[in-house]
Amino acid sequence: MHAQEMIRTHPRVRGNANDELIRCIEACYDCAQACIACADACLGEDSIQQLTQCIRLNLDCADVCTATGAVASRRTGSDETLLKAMLDACAQACRRCGAECGAHASMHEHCKVCADVCQQCERSCMVASGTITPTRQ
Amino acid sequence: MHAQEMIRTHPRVRGNANDELIRCIEACYDCAQACIACADACLGEDSIQQLTQCIRLNLDCADVCTATGAVASRRTGSDETLLKAMLDACAQACRRCGAECGAHASMHEHCKVCADVCQQCERSCMVASGTITPTRQ
Amino acid sequence: MHAQEMIRTHPRVRGNANDELIRCIEACYDCAQACIACADACLGEDSIQQLTQCIRLNLDCADVCTATGAVASRRTGSDETLLKAMLDACAQACRRCGAECGAHASMHEHCKVCADVCQQCERSCMVASGTITPTRQ
Amino acid sequence: MHAQEMIRTHPRVRGNANDELIRCIEACYDCAQACIACADACLGEDSIQQLTQCIRLNLDCADVCTATGAVASRRTGSDETLLKAMLDACAQACRRCGAECGAHASMHEHCKVCADVCQQCERSCMVASGTITPTRQ
Numbered sequence: 001m002h003a004q005e006m007i008r009t010h011p012r013v014r015g016n017a018n019d020e021l022i023r024c025i026e027a028c029y030d031c032a033q034a035c036i037a038c039a040d041a042c043l044g045e046d047s048i049q050q051l052t053q054c055i056r057l058n059l060d061c062a063d064v065c066t067a068t069g070a071v072a073s074r075r076t077g078s079d080e081t082l083l084k085a086m087l088d089a090c091a092q093a094c095r096r097c098g099a100e101c102g103a104h105a106s107m108h109e110h111c112k113v114c115a116d117v118c119q120q121c122e123r124s125c126m127v128a129s130g131t132i133t134p135t136r137q
Numbered sequence: 138m139h140a141q142e143m144i145r146t147h148p149r150v151r152g153n154a155n156d157e158l159i160r161c162i163e164a165c166y167d168c169a170q171a172c173i174a175c176a177d178a179c180l181g182e183d184s185i186q187q188l189t190q191c192i193r194l195n196l197d198c199a200d201v202c203t204a205t206g207a208v209a210s211r212r213t214g215s216d217e218t219l220l221k222a223m224l225d226a227c228a229q230a231c232r233r234c235g236a237e238c239g240a241h242a243s244m245h246e247h248c249k250v251c252a253d254v255c256q257q258c259e260r261s262c263m264v265a266s267g268t269i270t271p272t273r274q
Numbered sequence: 275m276h277a278q279e280m281i282r283t284h285p286r287v288r289g290n291a292n293d294e295l296i297r298c299i300e301a302c303y304d305c306a307q308a309c310i311a312c313a314d315a316c317l318g319e320d321s322i323q324q325l326t327q328c329i330r331l332n333l334d335c336a337d338v339c340t341a342t343g344a345v346a347s348r349r350t351g352s353d354e355t356l357l358k359a360m361l362d363a364c365a366q367a368c369r370r371c372g373a374e375c376g377a378h379a380s381m382h383e384h385c386k387v388c389a390d391v392c393q394q395c396e397r398s399c400m401v402a403s404g405t406i407t408p409t410r411q
Numbered sequence: 412m413h414a415q416e417m418i419r420t421h422p423r424v425r426g427n428a429n430d431e432l433i434r435c436i437e438a439c440y441d442c443a444q445a446c447i448a449c450a451d452a453c454l455g456e457d458s459i460q461q462l463t464q465c466i467r468l469n470l471d472c473a474d475v476c477t478a479t480g481a482v483a484s485r486r487t488g489s490d491e492t493l494l495k496a497m498l499d500a501c502a503q504a505c506r507r508c509g510a511e512c513g514a515h516a517s518m519h520e521h522c523k524v525c526a527d528v529c530q531q532c533e534r535s536c537m538v539a540s541g542t543i544t545p546t547r548q
Contacts (some may be wrong), residue, residue: 001412001441002528006448009520011455029440030412037417037484039333043326044422044487052317053214059313059333060208060219066477067204071197073448076455077190079233082197082226089222096216109420117413138275138304139391143311146383148318166303167275174280174347176470180463181285181350189454196450196470203340210311213318246283254276327488334482334493341478345471351464353507356471356500363496370490 001026003073010075021072024087024121024128028069031094031121035062038101038114045108054100054111061097064090065121072128080135087129094122138163140210147212158209161224161258161265165206168231168258172199175238175251182245191237191248198234201227202258209265217272224266231259275300277347284349295346298361298395298402302343305368305395309336312375312388319382328374328385335371338364339395346402354409361403368396412437414484421486432483435498435532435539439480442505442532446473449512449525456519465511465522472508475501476532483539491546498540505533 003025007017039058042051068090071083098118105112140162144154176195179188205227208220235255242249277299281291313332316325342364345357372392379386414436418428450469453462479501482494509529516523 002445002524003448005524006445006452006521009524010448010452011457011521025444029444033436033440033480033484034413034417036481037414037421040330040485040487041417041421043329046422048322048326052322055317056211056214056314057216060211060216062481063204063207064219064223067200069444070200070447070473073444074193074197074451076451077193079194079197079230082201082229082233085222085226085229086201089219089226092219092222093216096219110417110422113413113416113420139308139387140311142387143308143315143384146387147311147315148320148384162307166307170299170303170343170347171276171280173344174277174284177348177350177467178280178284180466183285185459185463189459192454193451199344206307207310207336210307211314213314247280250276250279250283330485330488331490334485334490337478337481338493338497341474344474348467348471351467353468353471353504356475356503356507359496359500359503360475363493363500366493366496367490370493 001029006073007075012075018128018131020124020128020131024124025069025072027121027124028065028072028090031117032062032065032069034114034117035059035065035097038110041108041110051104054104057097057100058114061093061118064093068125078135080132084129084132084134087125087132091122091125091129094118094125098122138166143210144212149212155265155268157261157265157268161261162206162209164258164261165202165209165227168254169199169202169206171251171254172196172202172234175247178245178247184244188241191241194234194237195251198230198255201230205262215272217269221266221269221271224262224269228259228262228266231255231262235259275303280347281349286349292402292405294398294402294405298398299343299346301395301398302339302346302364305391306336306339306343308388308391309333309339309371312384315382315384325378328378331371331374332388335367335392338367342399352409354406358403358406358408361399361406365396365399365403368392368399372396412440417484418486423486429539429542431535431539431542435535436480436483438532438535439476439483439501442528443473443476443480445525445528446470446476446508449521452519452521462515465515468508468511469525472504472529475504479536489546491543495540495543495545498536498543502533502536502540505529505536509533
């Protein structure tokens with residue numbers, strides 16, 4: 001992905017990029033794709049009855065990661081309170097989805113890969129959130 | 138929209154629909170469309186230099202509303218903590234966007250309409266959030 | 275929804291709104307929500323094994339409707355070739371999803387509602403597509 | 412990104428992955444992020460009046476890439492006609508956005524990066540589309 005090049009060349013950022021946020025943006029897009037693919041892979045398993053909570057959490061996580069990646073990619077103007085709220089919500093979505101996928105990791109390799117991606121995105125969101133100071137409004 | 142009919146016929150909901158959440162789902166989709174359209178209308182104004190913060194908040198608000206509407210539409214399995222976090226983040230996005238659009242309402246009629254839609258969505262998200270008890274995890 | 279008020283007040287549209295396109299925008303958001311809810315309702319059914327194709331088409335249809343509603347909401351600048359391609363792809367997504375939901379309509383009321391919404395969106399996309407002339411490039 | 416690992420471990424794919432489609436999925440997510448970031452970077456430029464068509468095409472391209480990446484990530488059930496229509500629409504979105512960004516590449520480095528990403532995604536979509544045979548319906 002090219003998040004670093006895009007943010008580094010932004011007119012309001014030049015020379016002042018937040019590397020933790022850039023890593024988080026890439027983790028969010030990675031996780032959105034993995035969760036959409038994992039939901040669909042679960043749908044194709046014979047044991048789908050046991051995977052309904054996993055599919056639901058996958059779909060929630062994908063939606064929240066996509067929105068968080070977009071909000072975090074914007075550096076013109078600001079709403080740091082919203083950015084922090086989304087990073088925290090995204091960490092929550094990844095935590096729950098990663099835990100559920102992790103519980104099926106020994107049976108379904110796609111759940112194992114997805115659990116790893118979710119856990120990495122959860123950590124990236126928490127680290128990035130720690131760098132953001134909500135604006136007083 | 139058909140959110141009420143869809144939720145009312147859901148196998149895990151029958152007879153136990155959360156009307157505040159249903160109204161919130163429809164408000165989120167309404168607000169997502171209004172914000173995308175307002176960002177684009179601002180882009181077409183001669184005074185665009187004064188509208189960059191408005192466009193940025195419109196785009197954030199649209200992304201968060203779309204994700205919140207999707208998460209709130211799912212009733213199989215659960216992650217009430219995430220749902221509440223997203224409703225609260227969405228209320229925040231609508232509050233900031235509604236305030237910014239409201240500041241240009243006398244000059245740009247699309248900002249006036251969008252400010253009203255944002256304020257209605259903010260209220261719907263706060264009311265719906267009040268009905269959700271985060272799950273202990 | 276407020277698509278009509280938003281488009282009518284757009285600086286590049288004033289007095290020249292395309293009513294078929296406005297109806298299509300609202301149909302796309304309605305259908306996106308219905309399809310996300312129907313996928314989740316199918317996930318909650320005991321007969322989920324028979325509904326995997328329905329869930330997959332629901333999710334595709336929701337994604338395409340969301341993107342089409344957004345592209346159709348923009349009136350600054352233009353890419354009429356893309357708009358027409360998206361309206362046609364969206365009609366295709368709604369046709370397949372509506373047919374699949376329709377096949378389960380007698381057993382699952384959410385599929386019946388969703389089939390109706392898909393068929394209405396398919397028609398709106400086709401009518402709107404007929405009003406668009408692709409730009410020569 | 413992990414598209415390859417996710418698709419390779421899908422129960423309906425095992426040993427039969429379409430490498431062109433996998434590369435295209437990753438290109439779509441890369442391009443969605445780059446276009447969201449480029450729209451926002453254009454918004455922060457002093458010469459924003461000259462960049463309104465660029466911003467509009469960026470936003471369209473991001474929406475279409477996000478939807479295409481999602482549809483292409485699903486391998487349970489099928490709608491090859493829709494997949495091909497979305498790959499073709501996405502190639503069109505990338506072509507127009509890449510051309511517009513390319514026209515500002517000497518003045519704005521973010522447009523140069525985005526033009527490259529769009530052109531790579533356009534090629535990936537065209538190659539992937541060539542591997543898909545629409546289903547007779």
